Amino acid sequence: MADRIPVADGLFAETKDGARLIGSRCASCGTPYFPKVDWCRHPECAASKIEDAGFGPDGTIWSCAIQDYPPPAPAKFDKPYKPYAMAVVDLADGLRVLGQIKTDDIRSVKPDMKVTLVVDALCHDDAGNEVVTWKFEVNHA
Amino acid sequence: MREVAVIGLGMHPWGKFGDKSVQQLCRVAVDAALKDAGVAWRDIEAVAAASSRFSGGRGWGLNGNDVIDDMGATGIPVYNLSAGCAAGGNAFNVGTMLVASGQHDMVLVVGGEKMPKGFIQTSGVEETTDPEYLRQVCIGVPGPTFWAFMCRRRMADHGTTEEQLAKIAVKARKLAVHNPNARFRKETSVEEVMGSALVSYPLRLFEICPVSDGAAAVVICSAEKARRLTTRPLWVAASAIATARFDDGIPRGLAGAVPKDGKAYHSEAAAAVRKAMEKAAIGPEGIDLIELQDNTVYYELSFPEEWGFCEPGEAEHLLESGATLPTGRLPINPSGGFISFGEATTAQGLFQICELGWQLRGEAGGRQVPDAKVGLAQTLGLGGNGSGTILKR
Ligand SMILES: [Zn+2]
Numbered sequence: 001m002a003d004r005i006p007v008a009d010g011l012f013a014e015t016k017d018g019a020r021l022i023g024s025r026c027a028s029c030g031t032p033y034f035p036k037v038d039w040c041r042h043p044e045c046a047a048s049k050i051e052d053a054g055f056g057p058d059g060t061i062w063s064c065a066i067q068d069y070p071p072p073a074p075a076k077f078d079k080p081y082k083p084y085a086m087a088v089v090d091l092a093d094g095l096r097v098l099g100q101i102k103t104d105d106i107r108s109v110k111p112d113m114k115v116t117l118v119v120d121a122l123c124h125d126d127a128g129n130e131v132v133t134w135k136f137e138v139n140h141a
Numbered sequence: 142m143r144e145v146a147v148i149g150l151g152m153h154p155w156g157k158f159g160d161k162s163v164q165q166l167c168r169v170a171v172d173a174a175l176k177d178a179g180v181a182w183r184d185i186e187a188v189a190a191a192s193s194r195f196s197g198g199r200g201w202g203l204n205g206n207d208v209i210d211d212m213g214a215t216g217i218p219v220y221n222l223s224a225g226c227a228a229g230g231n232a233f234n235v236g237t238m239l240v241a242s243g244q245h246d247m248v249l250v251v252g253g254e255k256m257p258k259g260f261i262q263t264s265g266v267e268e269t270t271d272p273e274y275l276r277q278v279c280i281g282v283p284g285p286t287f288w289a290f291m292c293r294r295r296m297a298d299h300g301t302t303e304e305q306l307a308k309i310a311v312k313a314r315k316l317a318v319h320n321p322n323a324r325f326r327k328e329t330s331v332e333e334v335m336g337s338a339l340v341s342y343p344l345r346l347f348e349i350c351p352v353s354d355g356a357a358a359v360v361i362c363s364a365e366k367a368r369r370l371t372t373r374p375l376w377v378a379a380s381a382i383a384t385a386r387f388d389d390g391i392p393r394g395l396a397g398a399v400p401k402d403g404k405a406y407h408s409e410a411a412a413a414v415r416k417a418m419e420k421a422a423i424g425p426e427g428i429d430l431i432e433l434q435d436n437t438v439y440y441e442l443s444f445p446e447e448w449g450f451c452e453p454g455e456a457e458h459l460l461e462s463g464a465t466l467p468t469g470r471l472p473i474n475p476s477g478g479f480i481s482f483g484e485a486t487t488a489q490g491l492f493q494i495c496e497l498g499w500q501l502r503g504e505a506g507g508r509q510v511p512d513a514k515v516g517l518a519q520t521l522g523l524g525g526n527g528s529g530t531i532l533k534r
Contacts, residue, residue: 035275063290064293068338068339069339071281075283086281098276098395098396
């Protein structure tokens with residue numbers, strides 16, 4: 001059976017409460033970081049105090065766009081190329097993060113929509129395994 | 142600090158010149174700038190050069206050394222400045238300081254670039270510790286998509302229409318008809334722009350700048366030398382550079398913190414421009430024209446607002462009313478801008494200085510801003526680099 005392989009290690013996880021991005025937060029100043037960092041970069045921070053942190057799953061689209069042409073390497077996609085929607089999402093826990101939108105209706109994605117972090121297929125590798133990444137799914141009331 | 146004059150302007154046209162080396166492009170620009178200044182190469186006491194990422198420079202960005210070797214090695218000092226697409230502006234900043242400080246009386250500032258094919262890749266590094274690599278691999282977000290994100294947010298905030306975006310490209314190309322150095326010198330129409338391929342919705346092919354080859358050079362000198370050499374020197378009212386702030390709202394890698402004020406974008410450009418205006422003691426009302434970095438038409442709407450030239454949401458009205466034309470009250474990119482030139486990244490900052498110079502001298506022909514006395518130029522480059530330059534006559 002084909003496997004689900006993360007596109008990169010240590011960036012996201014699926015928990016029983018939904019998907020999470022794996023990053024850091026500074027306990028001194030509260031600044032969120034994704035991916036993980038070794039020290040706080042906030043210029044006003046009194047003392048760097050980095051702790052592991054998970055981010056998501058609830059967020060709001062700050063802005064979005066459509067990848068109308070096939071992106072150059074090293075981007076990964078299945079052929080034939082199908083345009084996809086991408087967004088900058090403000091997560092409820094203070095992280096502004098980029099991600100694709102999981103949808104077949106890419107032109108319906110709009111700023112200010114509520115979304116949920118998910119793990120979903122990005123493409124397939126030569127062996128037929130599903131390569132997965134983090135994405136956002138639009139909440140339908 | 143001493144006053145600094147601009148006395149020589151030179152440019153190689155922008156376009157695709159497959160058979161020419163970057164040294165050949167620079168040679169044309171430097172020769173023209175020296176001739177315009179009425180000085181010889183041996184009069185140049187130092188070179189401040191924009192370091193190319195893509196061509197020449199021996200793979201180490203030593204483009205200034207290439208120019209010196211090509212012009213005839215006189216042993217003068219060289220400053221090779223890396224700042225991505227802001228490098229030309231940074232080189233001009235360093236050049237002006239060399240003259241203002243009294244270190245040198247006459248300095249050449251130069252930038253030239255031969256660009257690779259296709260859209261610019263933001264990173265060549267394939268490491269999972271590099272956020273730009275991860276962004277492309279995990280999400281498939283190439284450079285131009287950032288412009289689309291910014292533009293789409295503006296559409297949500299201010300109701301900017303796709304037709305208004307197209308009108309900016311139409312204006313740019315209308316002006317480029319009068320610019321012999323521009324790459325695209327044919328007028329276009331809103332229909333044609335809207336009919337061009339979507340690159341990253343909402344942006345279309347004619348609304349973003351392609352890559353070009355080009356070179357530009359400027360000779361600057363002390364007031365004393367300038368008064369001896371010319372009756373029409375231009376003066377550097379201010380030159381400032383800056384880097385992006387931590388609290389900037391654009392996530393430049395994969396992520397950032399949600400900004401508290403929600404509005405601080407392109408902080409490197411805004412800081413440099415505002416610092417230049419402060420140093421020159423010239424406010425928006427005292428600026429007769431702006432050459433800004435229009436990698437995409439969106440910037441012509443957002444930048445004037447971010448720098449205090451108009452209220453948020455007013456830029457579309459300025460466009461529609463003709464205020465941003467050379468004959469309007471806030472002329473923007475009379476050169477035709479990057480939209481008409483394409484981007485020869487590290488040379489762009491000096492292309493802007495040349496255009497300001499020609500405008501202030503009244504030599505800009507059909508794209509002339511009537512009686513222009515003060516001009517502002519601005520760059521924005523990879524890594525969070527920005528520059529702001531104000532010239533006056
Ligand atoms: Zn901190």
